[in-house]
Amino acid sequence: MSDAGNLYVPNLAVIDRIVEETWDTRTFRAVFTDAGMRERFSYHPGQFQEVSVFGVGEATFCLASSPTRTGYVEFSAKKVGALTSALHELSEGETVGIRGPYGNWFPYDMMQGKNLLFVGGGIGMAPLRSLLNFCLDRRGDYGHIDIFYGARTPGDLCYTKEFEAWRSAPDTSLYLTVDKGGPGWEGKVGVVPAYVREIAPASRNAVAITCGPPIMIKFTLPELGKLGFSDEQIITTLEMKMKCGVGKCGRCNIGHTYVCLDGPVFTYAQLRKLPPEF
Amino acid sequence: MEAVVLNKSDVTSWVRGLLASYRVVGPTSAAEGVVHYTPLAEDGPVVLDGLRPIRSPKEHFIPATETLLAFHGTAKAISLEAPPAPTRETVILGVRSCDARALTRLDDVFLKRKETDSLYGNRRKTTRLVGLACESPSWGCFCTSVGGSPAASEGLDLLFTDLGDRYHIAILSEAGRELIAGAGFAAATDADASAAKAQHAAAVDRMPPFFDAKAVAEKVEWDAPVWMHYAKRCLACGACSFLCPTCHCFDIQDDATADGGVRFRCWDTCQFGDFTRMGAGHNPRQTQKERVRQRVSHKFKYLVEEFGRQGCTGCGRCVEACPVNIDLRQVLHDVEGAKR
Amino acid sequence: MSNLEVTIRETAARLLREGQVAVVLGYEAGSVPFRTAPAFIERAEDAGRLVWNRFCTNNLAVYLPKLKGAGRIALLAKGCDARSAVTLIQEHQILRDQVVILGIPCDGMVDADRLATSGESLFGVAIAPGADGSLTVASGDGQRTLSAADILQERCRLCEHNTPAIADGLLGEPAPRMPGAAEPFAAVAELERLSPAERQAFWHAQLDRCLRCYACREACPACYCRSCFADKAAPRWLSKANAADENWMFHAVRAFHLAGRCVGCGECERACPMDIPISKLNRMLDREVRERFGYVAGLDPAAVPPLGTFRPDDRDPGKHEG
Numbered sequence: 028m029s030d031a032g033n034l035y036v037p038n039l040a041v042i043d044r045i046v047e048e049t050w051d052t053r054t055f056r057a058v059f060t061d062a063g064m065r066e067r068f069s070y071h072p073g074q075f076q077e078v079s080v081f082g083v084g085e086a087t088f089c090l091a092s093s094p095t096r097t098g099y100v101e102f103s104a105k106k107v108g109a110l111t112s113a114l115h116e117l118s119e120g121e122t123v124g125i126r127g128p129y130g131n132w133f134p135y136d137m138m139q140g141k142n143l144l145f146v147g148g149g150i151g152m153a154p155l156r157s158l159l160n161f162c163l164d165r166r167g168d169y170g171h172i173d174i175f176y177g178a179r180t181p182g183d184l185c186y187t188k189e190f191e192a193w194r195s196a197p198d199t200s201l202y203l204t205v206d207k208g209g210p211g212w213e214g215k216v217g218v219v220p221a222y223v224r225e226i227a228p229a230s231r232n233a234v235a236i237t238c239g240p241p242i243m244i245k246f247t248l249p250e251l252g253k254l255g256f257s258d259e260q261i262i263t264t265l266e267m268k269m270k271c272g273v274g275k276c277g278r279c280n281i282g283h284t285y286v287c288l289d290g291p292v293f294t295y296a297q298l299r300k301l302p303p304e305f
Numbered sequence: 306m307e308a309v310v311l312n313k314s315d316v317t318s319w320v321r322g323l324l325a326s327y328r329v330v331g332p333t334s335a336a337e338g339v340v341h342y343t344p345l346a347e348d349g350p351v352v353l354d355g356l357r358p359i360r361s362p363k364e365h366f367i368p369a370t371e372t373l374l375a376f377h378g379t380a381k382a383i384s385l386e387a388p389p390a391p392t393r394e395t396v397i398l399g400v401r402s403c404d405a406r407a408l409t410r411l412d413d414v415f416l417k418r419k420e421t422d423s424l425y426g427n428r429r430k431t432t433r434l435v436g437l438a439c440e441s442p443s444w445g446c447f448c449t450s451v452g453g454s455p456a457a458s459e460g461l462d463l464l465f466t467d468l469g470d471r472y473h474i475a476i477l478s479e480a481g482r483e484l485i486a487g488a489g490f491a492a493a494t495d496a497d498a499s500a501a502k503a504q505h506a507a508a509v510d511r512m513p514p515f516f517d518a519k520a521v522a523e524k525v526e527w528d529a530p531v532w533m534h535y536a537k538r539c540l541a542c543g544a545c546s547f548l549c550p551t552c553h554c555f556d557i558q559d560d561a562t563a564d565g566g567v568r569f570r571c572w573d574t575c576q577f578g579d580f581t582r583m584g585a586g587h588n589p590r591q592t593q594k595e596r597v598r599q600r601v602s603h604k605f606k607y608l609v610e611e612f613g614r615q616g617c618t619g620c621g622r623c624v625e626a627c628p629v630n631i632d633l634r635q636v637l638h639d640v641e642g643a644k645r
Numbered sequence: 646m647s648n649l650e651v652t653i654r655e656t657a658a659r660l661l662r663e664g665q666v667a668v669v670l671g672y673e674a675g676s677v678p679f680r681t682a683p684a685f686i687e688r689a690e691d692a693g694r695l696v697w698n699r700f701c702t703n704n705l706a707v708y709l710p711k712l713k714g715a716g717r718i719a720l721l722a723k724g725c726d727a728r729s730a731v732t733l734i735q736e737h738q739i740l741r742d743q744v745v746i747l748g749i750p751c752d753g754m755v756d757a758d759r760l761a762t763s764g765e766s767l768f769g770v771a772i773a774p775g776a777d778g779s780l781t782v783a784s785g786d787g788q789r790t791l792s793a794a795d796i797l798q799e800r801c802r803l804c805e806h807n808t809p810a811i812a813d814g815l816l817g818e819p820a821p822r823m824p825g826a827a828e829p830f831a832a833v834a835e836l837e838r839l840s841p842a843e844r845q846a847f848w849h850a851q852l853d854r855c856l857r858c859y860a861c862r863e864a865c866p867a868c869y870c871r872s873c874f875a876d877k878a879a880p881r882w883l884s885k886a887n888a889a890d891e892n893w894m895f896h897a898v899r900a901f902h903l904a905g906r907c908v909g910c911g912e913c914e915r916a917c918p919m920d921i922p923i924s925k926l927n928r929m930l931d932r933e934v935r936e937r938f939g940y941v942a943g944l945d946p947a948a949v950p951p952l953g954t955f956r957p958d959d960r961d962p963g964k965h966e967g
Contacts, residue, residue: 034424036374079568081561085559109881120381123380274414276556369856442766444770540863547857630680635676
């Protein structure tokens with residue numbers, strides 16, 4: 028149960044389903060144990076949660092599910108440290124704590140009527156998936172959708188079971204690529220920014236949403252610029268070390284901006300105004 | 306201003322009276338003569354003189370370690386228990402003006418910025434602050450450089466001034482008035498008031514400002530060489546931050562026991578190397594230069610941009626505690642003058 | 646002292662001018678007369694910033710691992726600092742030919758806390774050193790002359806190696822032995838007389854006010870681990886909760902990690918903002934190491950500290966007499 032007064036008491040949620048996306052990444056579907064919470068809980072694509080394994084700790088995960096699909100929340104975790112290792116040890120039916128939703132969200136209202144360009148890399152696809160499924164569930168509100176998604180190798184691609192649904196949605200194109208091919212891979216081999224340059228999606232009346240490893244972002248931004256995307260047309264979501272998620276613990280600031288309060292979603296125009304410390 | 310006097314010989318009985326209704330915290334002398342603010346017992350001596358103590362009352366609002374919740378069971382079946390809110394009112398004695406002002410800065414973060422932190426807020430609501438004017442600055446002090454003074458009343462319910470054999474007590478709030486509703490207090494005379502005022506003025510005179518805090522906010526620059534100059538010697542310890550009455554950064558950790566455990570928060574500092582390091586290893590503040598820049602910029606620029614006031618009240622503890630003599634007054638003087 | 650200061654400046658300037666070192670680590674004037682600050686002198690013309698006085702207390706060897714790769718370093722080293730440098734050389738944290746140890750004969754650093762009487766403030770004081778080793782402390786409330794020898798730091802009074810044993814040159818005449826050098830364990834004698842239960846109570850009371858700020862660890866030249874056991878999440882050796890028992894675990898384990906490596910510079914204790922007598926723990930273990938292994942830290946660059954190696958003839962109190 029959640030104590031409305033104490034910000035730090037999480038809601039209990041049962042792990043309902045675990046999908047092994049890759050050798051080190053799993054997607055967890057969680058259902059709140061409290062019926063009222065299941066009813067009430069709402070969020071927007073782009074927001075994040077603090078997920079905890081009791082006795083191990085808490086960490087920040089973006090919501091990877093779309094709020095159009097109700098009754099559960101999903102987050103994807105790559106095994107990198109103590110908490111994510113503990114998550115990977117959990118079985119379906121076990122309980123975690125969830126605090127949230129926190130942060131701002133993708134400006135999907137502003138995106139209505141526009142063409143959307145998703146550019147994702149590796150686990151960076153997780154927050155994009157939330158927005159993507161949201162838009163696909165409200166297909167008529169948005170224009171043409173291009174999805175570029177890449178990973179280091181075919182085995183590192185997440186959400187493979189959804190590719191068909193994405194590919195076959197109306198007026199939607201999926202471009203997959205890997206840095207390094209492998210047996211059985213007949214798709215594109217090459218880095219994501221190069222693929223974007225090759226396909227050259229139009230920037231007129233479009234919004235680009237990108238998330239991925241820093242190196243991918245670094246080379247994608249100039250490509251988007253060359254295609255005519257202005258800084259206001261490029262949206263990203265930042266990852267920062269967080270603890271409280273509510274602007275108290277003082278950890279996630281960039282200048283006077285707190286990523287947990289004013290982010291994690293930012294336009295590139297906003298990022299340019301921030302000190303280069305992220 | 307309304308004021309009373311209390312003879313020093315009557316302090317103990319006054320405290321005894323307070324203990325009947327309140328939890329009373331005051332400066333006491335621990336091992337090695339270190340003065341810190343602890344809950345008082347009936348006969349415990351309270352230190353109501355001397356220089357500004359090295360510890361501040363901050364830890365009674367943000368404890369060094371604080372349980373956020375307890376959990377029982379395992380991941381298969383777990384129940385949670387939140388800590389109860391304080392029920393007794395607390396009175397803290399011997400609070401210096403810098404520390405009372407510092408709490409108003411913590412209010413900005415914990416009560417004003419977005420959500421209310423009720424753990425902090427409940428303590429604030431149920432605590433009264435009895436101040437003690439400083440006669441002499443400690444060697445690191447600089448409250449007058451940041452708009453404060455040794456006898457400032459901001460944030461206090463009462464203010465004691467030591468007049469030798471007695472205290473002049475200014476009544477600053479109704480909550481303060483309730484604390485002195487009892488025998489032992491005589492009305493302060495004009496002479497008492499003048500003596501207190503003169504002492505305050507003398508204390509202020511001893512501390513001309515070291516820098517102009519307003520100018521500093523404008524002059525804090527991202528690429529200034531001043532950060533590297535001090536970062537070279539900074540040891541990345543937490544002495545400055547942990548003693549600082551306005552520093553509030555914390556970590557959240559779990560401790561597991563055989564049948565459950567607790568989730569707690571504990572003091573943390575932007576000066577530690579791994580403060581901003583992420584699980585996979587990326588760290589936006591990789592060297593001490595970034596971290597020194599963060600501390601000073603946060604206190605003297607970012608908080609000014611957000612709330613209109615610095616995250617520093619010039620208590621001087623960081624100056625005195627730093628093992629490598631990074632003197633914030635000197636740092637800010639350099640920032641203001643854009644030297645180094 | 647002032648002749649030594651001149652020698653220090655000239656030596657530093659020469660080494661930089663000749664390109665023999667990239668940086669000189671020394672002391673410069675602090676923000677107040679009773680403090681000095683670590684100085685990183687990179688240009689010969691800045692050598693005039695270097696000072697030498699009774700407040701040059703920092704162990705500058707702590708910066709050696711941080712400056713690895715910065716080129717050759719000249720280290721102004723008192724006896725304790727030089728021994729710390731030797732420890733770092735033994736443990737391959739710096740190569741011997743990467744550091745020029747400028748040995749300084751030292752007759753002790755003053756305990757700045759003892760410049761003022763209890764309750765008196767050092768705000769705005771001026772301090773004038775006398776030729777006779779006196780210090781005249783002048784403030785708004787008057788002035789007082791103290792003998793530096795009377796207010797030395799305890800670790801200086803008991804120092805056995807105040808003239809650096811290993812150095813690339815001594816910038817002055819060897820210093821006379823310190824008054825307490827014959828009884829280096831005087832500081833822990835009282836503690837050693839207590840029963841284990843009494844000692845536990847003593848440390849519990851002291852560590853109750855430990856803030857876990859890690860100033861002790863960061864000031865220590867021998868604590869250079871990039872990932873300290875106290876900070877590890879996996880495995881979790883220690884809780885970050887601030888409680889006397891967790892605090893004790895931190896200090897006890899750290900003391901064991903330093904056994905046979907600590908040179909007794911006392912920086913841990915000086916850095917502690919809560920005046921916890923941390924170095925007593927190290928000194929007690931120092932005695933153990935001397936008695937069991939006949940080893941003193943930081944004297945022989947070729948030696949291996951006892952806890953870093955195993956010899957078949959190591960004394961085992963379980964097998965041998967206690």
